[in-house]
Amino acid sequence: MEQTATRSWHDPGLLVKALPSVLLQTTCFIAPLLMTFILTFQRTRDFQLRWTWDLATWTDVFSKPHYWTILGHTLVMAAACVAICMVLAFPIAYGLATRFKRFENEIKILITFAFITDATLKTFGWVLFLDKKGAANFLLSGLGLPPESVAFLFTDWATLLGMVYNLLPFAIFTLYLSIDTIDRSLILAAYDAGASKWRAHWEVTLPLCKPGIWAGSVLIFLLGVGVFLEPKVLGGGVSPMSAELIRQTFETRVNWPLGAALTLVLMVVSVFVVLLFSRILNMKRAGFGT
Amino acid sequence: MTARGQDRLIDISLYSVMAVMLLFFYIPIFTLMAFSLQEGRYLTLPFEGISLKWYGELFNSGPALSALRNSTLIAFFATIVSTVIGTMAAIAVVRYRFRGKSAFQALAGAPLAFPQLLLGIVLLLWFSVLGRWLGFNTGVVTAIIGHIVYITPFVMVIVAVQVYSFDPQLEDAARDCGANTWEVYRYVTIPLLWPGIFSAAIFAFLLSWGNFYITYSLAGSTRTIPTFIFSGIAVGSSPLYPAMATVVFVPGLLLVTAAAALRRRSSRTA
Known part of the structure; x- marks a missing residue:
């Protein structure tokens, strides 16, 4: 594309x-x-917001380990979701970008439709x-398996399944975009130099789609820490995650400042985790050199 | 193993992974469709009988129909506004170089990586405080605004892809032929960007139509299809909800297919 001249805001x-x-x-x-930030310095009394400007909410947040246990659980669930999504999405994104030429459009339509259908x-x-x-147990007992062999609804595993299900398309899209932009001749060059398929994949394709893997992981992690539907509906609310706690703080306890503070804590901690990881990855690259 | 055999093996394994994954994606969707045909009152297997009875109930149920109407209304306005704003932002990002461009990009795209529930809550706080000062309550209008904030970045990204593949010299040519700014847009820019704008609009409509988190926070007592179904899950549901889900799937599938067909046609003629 032709370069356009720099324009000013005028x-x-x-x-x-x-x-x-x-x-x-x-x-x-x-x-x-x-x-939201300003609200954390206020208080609520009799379901009414009072403009008090003090640190009561923040001392409460930092003195109750309960909030932090839930936050830790949320971070672990989101990280597990990222790992599973990336492993599952890679072969699909790779196939879509390089091999599924015949059914490419049909597969894309099917994935998009499943993605865009309402998560609820x-x-x-x-x-x-x-x-x-339910249907799984009905089908399995039809095959002769003992009744109720699928019994993990209302556990963390069901929550994780729901999270992976709802966030997997984000992983597929970001990985697809990064694999699709890889210059094919680089891989051919690797073959010419005598590399096997596996080696070319490991040393050329994978390093080149690192940005895509990273972008997808960050996106899924940030969206994963905010899930509310899955722990509530599939997890049965037995082990609440941060979003559920925040929701309850607003709805049941009607404590706006506390809810606002917990929202900010969740956001800041998630962004901090992302920055920490990018720092570690960068250090690794600098340390070992490539 | 020969190179060709290796190729076949890779193809077969990738296609099998894909097939399993598609099955995984469609398990809940097929389950809902199946349960909508249950004749009895409860959502348990085996079915008491197969019937379309609950579809009839659906079209006689006042709350269900008003949820359908609210969803359509909110999605309609959210789509129009977010498509216009997002398209303009996409043109600004791709076609102009200006100071603070990366800041603009970050600002315009920020809601993309923000958990929806938190966006909903933050906006709820904002509208509640503003509402107390200015005297309004949350409802359909605040829900529409929330949807616009969340959906506009999606539109920007989708249209930007189309703007990249668009030759700016075509606009210069039209200008040389004496077209004014408005005519250039009306007869050159908009028609050429149309496939991108159209699929962005469809995407926007579906994102808004199916949105749960933001509506749940911002719509006040107004119910849309997702929040109506959510309240139904909590109460202990009847096949009315799977029937409603199935009705909702149909327009979605049609719109997605239409957008894909249009995109393919435009890429063939280009």
Whole structure:
């Protein structure tokens, strides 16, 4: 594409196009975030917000290990979800980008449709499938297996299954995009140099889609720490995750400052984990050299 | 093993993984469709009988129909506004170089990587505080605004892909032929970007139509299809909910197929 000249913000054409997004995201994203931060310094009494400007909420957050146990559990679940999604998504994304030419469009439509269908419905579908008297047990007992052999609904495993199910398409899309942009001649060059298929895959393809793996992992991790539907519907609410705790703080306890503080803690800790990991990965690369 | 045999083996294993994965994706969807045909009152197997009775119930149920109406209304307005704003942002990002461009990109795309439930809660706090000052309650309008915030970045990304593959010289040519700014947009830019805009709009509609988290936080007492179904799961449900789910699948599948067909046609003519 031809390079266009640098324009300043005074260019009316640019202003008209960029301003709506800027206004939308500052008034309805940045400003609400600031508001949330301000709210953590207030209190609620008799279900009413009081503008007190003190640190009571924050001392509460930092003195109760309960909140932090739930947060730890949430981070572990999100990390497990990232690992499973990446392992499952890679062969699919790879196949879509390089080998499924004949059915490529059909497969893409099927995945997109499954992805875009409302998560509440699909999660509900899983409950019906996994239930004691659900479809899975019905089909399996038809095959002669003992009754109720599928019995992990309302456990963490069911929650994890739901999370992987709902977030897997994000992994497939990001990996697909990064594999699709790899220059095919690099792999052919590896073959010419005598590399086997496996070796070319390991030393050329995989390193080249590192950015995609990283972007997908970050996206899934950040979305995974915020899930609420899966632990509630599939996990039966037995081991709540942070989002569920936050929801309860707002709805049942009507404690807005505490809910706001827990929201911010969840966000800050997740971003911190992501930064920590990117730091470790960078250090590794610097240490061993490639 | 020969290279060809190795190739075959890789193909077969990748296709099998794909098949298993597609089955995995469709298990809950097929389960819901199957359960919508249950004649009895409870969602247990074996069925008491097969019938379309619950579809009839669905179209006579006031709350279900009003949920359907609310979902459509919210998705309609959210789609129009987010498609317009997102398309303009995409053109700005791809076609202009300006100071603070990466900041603009980060700001315009930020909600993409923000958990929806938290976005919903943060907006709920914002609208509650504003509402107390200005005297309004959360409802359909706040839900629409929430959807726009969440969906506009998606539109921006999808349309940006189309703008990249678009030759800006075509616009210059039209300008040289005496077209004014508006005419260039009307007769050159918009028609050429149309496949991208169209599929972004469909994506936006479906994202809004099926949205649970943001609606749940922001719609006040208004029920849409996802929140209606969520409340149904909690109460102990009848086959009414699977029937409703099945009805919701149909327009989604049609729209996704239409968008894919349009995209393929445009890439063939281009």
